[in-house]
Amino acid sequence: MAVRLDFKAMCTRFDVTPRTLRHYEYIELLSPERVGRTRYYGPREIARMTLILRGRKFGFSLEEIRQWLELYDADPEGTTQKQAWIELANRQLDELLERKRHLEDAISELTALRDGVRDELGNRP
Numbered sequence: 001m002a003v004r005l006d007f008k009a010m011c012t013r014f015d016v017t018p019r020t021l022r023h024y025e026y027i028e029l030l031s032p033e034r035v036g037r038t039r040y041y042g043p044r045e046i047a048r049m050t051l052i053l054r055g056r057k058f059g060f061s062l063e064e065i066r067q068w069l070e071l072y073d074a075d076p077e078g079t080t081q082k083q084a085w086i087e088l089a090n091r092q093l094d095e096l097l098e099r100k101r102h103l104e105d106a107i108s109e110l111t112a113l114r115d116g117v118r119d120e121l122g123n124r125p
Contacts, residue, residue, distance in 0.1 A: 004033075004040045014049055024052060029066055058092055 005013060010032075011021055024030045025039075029052055032039035041049070048069060055065040068088060071081040 002043050003046065004042050005046065006041075007032075007039045010039075010041045010046075010049070013046075014053060016053075024049070027062060027066070029062065029069065058089075059096065060088065060092060064088060 007018070007021065010016075011018055014021075021030070025032065030041070030045050030048055032041045032045055034040075051069065052062075052065055055068070056062075060068075068081060068084055071084050072078060075081060
């Protein structure tokens with residue numbers, strides 16, 4: 001039998017707030033099955049949530065994630081989606097590497113400044 005999670009179980013499994021889960025539904029990244037007022041998330045929605053959170057971890061925008069997920073619906077074989085993923089990943093890697101360079105520069109500059117001030121304090125008569 002396929003796994004089906006209710007709203008609370010979905011929040012718990014993915015460690016997200018109810019607000020986050022409702023937002024993903026509102027912007028149509030997730031479409032749970034509804035039985036009365038209860039929402040059930042099946043394997044498709046669970047897989048999509050996994051991909052959404054992984055995309056967010058890597059710094060992708062929700063719109064980029066949406067476009068990527070829509071490609072799967074258009075091409076169930078996944079070829080188009082995989083090609084798009086490579087392009088998105090390359091762009092994101094370039095951006096992350098640039099941020100890393102900026103952080104490394106800031107760390108070096110701050111370290112040098114701190115060390116200079118510490119040396120000044122140590123050289124006082």
